[in-house]
Amino acid sequence: MKNLQIHLIARPQGLPSLDLFQEVEADVPPLQDGQFLIKNHYISLDPAIRGWMNAGTTYIPGMALNAPVRAFTLGEIVDSQNADFKVGEFVNGLLGVQEYAISDGKGVSKVDTSLGKLSWHLGILGMPGMTAYFGLLERGQPKAGETVFITGAAGIIGTTVGQIAKLKGCRVVGTAGSDEKCNYLKTIGFDVVINYKTENIAERLAADCPEKISIVYDNVGGEQLDIALAHLAMGARVVICGAISQYNNAAIEGPKNYMKIVTARGIITGIIVFDFLNRYPEAVAQISDWLTEGSMETKEDIYEGIKQFPSVLLKLFSGENFGKLLIKI
Ligand SMILES: NC(=O)c1ccc[n+]([C@@H]2O[C@H](COP(=O)([O-])OP(=O)(O)OC[C@H]3O[C@@H](n4cnc5c(N)ncnc54)[C@H](OP(=O)(O)O)[C@@H]3O)[C@@H](O)[C@H]2O)c1
Secondary structure (H helix, E strand, O other), X not given: OEEEEEEEOOOOOOOOOHHHEEEEEEEOOOOOOOOEEEEEEEEEOOOHHHHHOOOOXXXXXXXXXXXXXXXXXXXXXXXXXXXXXXXXXXXXXXXXXXXXXXXXXXXXXXXXHHHOOHHHHHOOOOHHHHHHHHHHHHHHOOOOOOEEEEOOOOOHHHHHHHHHHHHOOOEEXXXXXXXXXXXXXXXXXXXXXXXXXXXXXXXXXXXXXXXXXXXXXXXXXXXXXXXXXXOEEEEEEEEEOOOOOOOOOOOOOOOOXXXXXXXXXXXXXXXXXXXXXXXXXXXXXHHHHHHHHOOOOOOEEEEEOHHHHHHHHHHHHHOOOOOEEEEEO
């Protein structure tokens, strides 16, 4: 059986170019004892992939060259030599950009398909949803009445954080890169939305958030983080989730306004979602309940065909994605 894979063949400098990727038709080897074969249905395109393309180790090692690009996928078990993983079950994990993957079960999670749409298990019920849930609730510690400011608010993490913050009784403010995205954020309950490409964020925060910001949930970094730091309420928590504005830069620009943390007696904290792996079931069950009762919704942006992977990945950095970015195989 043939297995179409997309390999990374060289590391990017700046924004990745399409020639860094190569289509490879590999053979699917026979299963060894303890292994099972997964037919991937969806590939998740996440900003983290850009960081993993670099050499060296951050919270995990950079991805290997001349091997399938590291990405979360969701697939169905189609053959098994492992009694714990049965044919017909669905799993997700870092299985790479390829049609088929072989696993021994390590790092792979079973998916309860009764909890929501299959593709949601790579989005709001998957790694991004977990990041939003634990990043806001554990790191941000929201209290009713507080104002939460979310950068990159129209993405899968931003929209999930915003809706959870509303459920916790907070006032929610977010930035996004188009009027269409800002209008969508209003429909899901955001109180204040700012188009960072056409509006002055500092002026809008001064006008619309005189109470100042108690929680910054930062997906973007750079200038937006600096502006947020200048508007902190006393005791503010700044949750650094990501810095997508910086991922294609040779060096990440750190915050200039960090002394505002001192004045606000605030905290800057980071989240790595994998630290909460053993608590994923609790978050999946809670978010699934919110989705079922209609107090939360999610948006997806799905493309067809594994060969499109390199060009679809770039949409994360141009802002062309609107919702959880996925490829359906
Ligand atoms: N710490 C963790 O464990 C963890 C886990 C997962 C993800 N993350 C981080 O969470 C963040 C959000 O991820 P996501 O999956 O929800 O992605 P996403 O927001 O769905 O997609 C990325 C969005 O970022 C915005 N963007 C791109 N370049 C930008 C720039 N230069 N300045 C401002 N905005 C820019 C674009 O939206 P606009 O149209 O609004 O510009 C784009 O649609 C990322 O930083 C990611 O690395 C962290």
